[in-house]
Amino acid sequence: MSDVLLKVEGLRKNFGALKVTDNVDLAVEAGEIHALIGPNGAGKTTLIHQLSGNLKSDFGKIFFDGRDISPLSMQNRVHLGLARSFQITSILDGFSVLENVAMAVQARSGSSFRFFRNASREDDINAQASAALARVQLADRAHRRAGSLSHGEKRQLEIAIALATGARLLLLDEPLAGTGHEESAVLVDLMRSLRGSHTLVLIEHDMDAVFSLADHVSVLVYGRVIASGEPAAVRAHPDVRAAYLGEEEIA
Amino acid sequence: MSEAATPSLGPVSSSVIDAPHVRPPLLAQSAPWLIFGLFAAVPLLALATGDSFILVVATRMLIFALAALSLNLIMGYGALVSFGHAAYIGIGAYAVGILSSYGINDLLLQIAAALAASGLFALVTGYLSLRTSGVYFIMITLAFGQMAFFFMVSLSAFGGDDGISLSGRSTLFGADLLRSNLVLFYGVLGVLAAAFLLMRMLVASRFGRVLRGTRDNPTRMRAIGFSPFSFQLTAYVIAGMIAALAGVLLANQVQFVSPAYMTWARSGELIVMVVLGGMGTLLGPIIGATVFILLEDVLAHFSEHWKLGLGLILVLVVLGSRDGMSGLARRLRGGSDV
Numbered sequence: 201m202s203d204v205l206l207k208v209e210g211l212r213k214n215f216g217a218l219k220v221t222d223n224v225d226l227a228v229e230a231g232e233i234h235a236l237i238g239p240n241g242a243g244k245t246t247l248i249h250q251l252s253g254n255l256k257s258d259f260g261k262i263f264f265d266g267r268d269i270s271p272l273s274m275q276n277r278v279h280l281g282l283a284r285s286f287q288i289t290s291i292l293d294g295f296s297v298l299e300n301v302a303m304a305v306q307a308r309s310g311s312s313f314r315f316f317r318n319a320s321r322e323d324d325i326n327a328q329a330s331a332a333l334a335r336v337q338l339a340d341r342a343h344r345r346a347g348s349l350s351h352g353e354k355r356q357l358e359i360a361i362a363l364a365t366g367a368r369l370l371l372l373d374e375p376l377a378g379t380g381h382e383e384s385a386v387l388v389d390l391m392r393s394l395r396g397s398h399t400l401v402l403i404e405h406d407m408d409a410v411f412s413l414a415d416h417v418s419v420l421v422y423g424r425v426i427a428s429g430e431p432a433a434v435r436a437h438p439d440v441r442a443a444y445l446g447e448e449e450i451a
Numbered sequence: 452m453s454e455a456a457t458p459s460l461g462p463v464s465s466s467v468i469d470a471p472h473v474r475p476p477l478l479a480q481s482a483p484w485l486i487f488g489l490f491a492a493v494p495l496l497a498l499a500t501g502d503s504f505i506l507v508v509a510t511r512m513l514i515f516a517l518a519a520l521s522l523n524l525i526m527g528y529g530a531l532v533s534f535g536h537a538a539y540i541g542i543g544a545y546a547v548g549i550l551s552s553y554g555i556n557d558l559l560l561q562i563a564a565a566l567a568a569s570g571l572f573a574l575v576t577g578y579l580s581l582r583t584s585g586v587y588f589i590m591i592t593l594a595f596g597q598m599a600f601f602f603m604v605s606l607s608a609f610g611g612d613d614g615i616s617l618s619g620r621s622t623l624f625g626a627d628l629l630r631s632n633l634v635l636f637y638g639v640l641g642v643l644a645a646a647f648l649l650m651r652m653l654v655a656s657r658f659g660r661v662l663r664g665t666r667d668n669p670t671r672m673r674a675i676g677f678s679p680f681s682f683q684l685t686a687y688v689i690a691g692m693i694a695a696l697a698g699v700l701l702a703n704q705v706q707f708v709s710p711a712y713m714t715w716a717r718s719g720e721l722i723v724m725v726v727l728g729g730m731g732t733l734l735g736p737i738i739g740a741t742v743f744i745l746l747e748d749v750l751a752h753f754s755e756h757w758k759l760g761l762g763l764i765l766v767l768v769v770l771g772s773r774d775g776m777s778g779l780a781r782r783l784r785g786g787s788d789v
């Protein structure tokens with residue numbers, strides 16, 4: 201399993217004088233769970249923005265499945281199989297939970313320039329959307345207004361939407377942030393079950409989750425990757441321990 | 452995760468939406484029938500009171516309802532506030548005026564010309580306008596609207612500022628059917644009903660769902676793989692063409708065409724109609740246009756300063772309900788969306 205699915209070379213992003221992404225190299229192998237950790241403000245979300253195409257990079261290249269995707273828009277990267285979730289929940293509050301997911305299925309189910317048939321009655325799309333909801337255990341909320349979900353449920357919905365895009369590579373930005381115990385257990389189980397069928401880049405502050413899930417850990421500090429490797433090796437890395445002042449946090 | 456772990460938030464009845472087997476409340480279902488039924492009965496009122504002007508006003512209401520309906524597609528369902536929408540009414544009206552000055556009076560030919568010209572104008576200006584958003588979009592559509600206005604003003608071959616007086620109404624297969632105000636009224640009512648059904652279908656379709664999703668959260672839509680631009684442009688073109696159809700009908704009713712139809716003030720009035728009735732609701736623009744024309748007529752009787760009264764009513768409606776008058780009505784009866 202040494203196929204590199206996502207390769208990042210010399211990626212940079214400055215906000216004014218601030219080097220938020222500073223010459224980042226990264227290799228994510230197909231089927232692995234690659235955790236990206238680092239203190240607040242390290243530039244993790246910015247890196248996800250760049251990888252997903254939401255933010256243009258100043259320098260550097262991104263290869264997905266051997267193909268240079270640097271010039272592609274976010275929507276075109278999704279079509280190739282690279283999807284993301286948002287750290288700050290980004291859902292369609294006014295739509296039903298099911299429709300939020302169905303929309304992602306619709307995006308990859310033929311043309312959306314169809315003007316006649318009622319989209320919310322397309323059984324095939326709804327069935328796939330329901331399946332994604334079931335995987336995050338939100339099936340019983342399908343017909344609720346998405347905006348009326350609890351915070352944790354909205355985080356689950358984020359993941360269901362990303363799953364429903366059919367992407368092979370999921371960039372998950374703090375999927376567990378703000379979830380309750382049981383919700384986070386559901387999501388951790390889900391991510392574990394995705395290993396092999398999907399490739400995950402996982403940003404997470406919950407170190408228990410990170411070290412129970414990750415095959416590979418990269419540590420980002422001030423926009424630089426200061427360590428990258430097997431979880432045990434990274435955990436023991438002196439620079440990493442220094443970066444996380446409260447050493448017990450990562451221990 | 453168990454049911455107990457996630458307490459349900461909010462009242463279930465209002466948060467459960469679009470469950471496939473839950474039909475909307477009876478009142479919401481019957482509202483279109485009620486409104487179109489009332490309009491269909493207007494000629495009876497005109498007959499009973501002997502006041503034929505009622506029919507003229509009602510026809511005007513329906514024509515502007517059609518224009519407002521079209522604006523609502525982009526404004527209410529796409530969050531694209533166009534401040535140049537009256538230009539399309541003008542294009543439709545001039546299609547009638549210019550063709551009839553060349554002796555082409557056939558309604559279907561005029562409609563075809565109006566749709567082609569407005570579609571092209573919308574395609575080009577929409578393509579440029581949709582590169583901007585928010586206030587810039589409002590400004591650029593305003594600018595294109597004014598350009599169309601000044602173009603017609605300077606076109607002295609077709610009356611320039613003074614416009615064109617038509618010698619009669621359009622003909623259908625050579626027959627002078629529309630000469631009767633009654634036939635025109637029911638014709639316009641039929642067109643509005645068809646446009647209403649078309650809009651209802653569009654909004655619920657795949658296309659409409661992408662448009663609505665983009666209105667609410669464009670980043671989310673891009674993150675699942677949609678490119679909003681082509682959907683927005685398509686909606687912009689459809690809206691422009693339907694407004695041009697309203698222009699064709701207006702020219703026929705008034706038998707006069709002038710650049711005054713295209714001013715930015717007219718575009719503003721269309722926005723007011725949509726907001727008044729309820730943005731992003733199917734019946735809202737029809738209600739809004741009806742009330743607007745009614746106020747224009749009734750309040751104008753009492754005072755020249757009728758727009759002050761309109762302003763007051765608009766403030767009350769907007770403060771009272773973000774969904775305009777149809778939202779107010781919904782709230783009053785505690786039902787769901789129409």
Ligand SMILES: Nc1ncnc2c1ncn2[C@@H]1O[C@H](COP(=O)(O)OP(=O)(O)OP(=O)(O)O)[C@@H](O)[C@H]1O
Pocket residue numbers: 215220238239240241242243244245246247287
């Ligand atoms: N659009 C922007 N303009 C200017 N500065 C920005 C912008 N976005 C992020 N930053 C800055 O870039 C740095 C990295 O932010 P980023 O959100 O990527 O960090 P992060 O690692 O995701 O942090 P957290 O763990 O808190 O989510 C921060 O100092 C932030 O203030």
Ligand SMILES: [Mg+2]
Pocket residue numbers: 244245246287
């Ligand atoms: Mg972040």
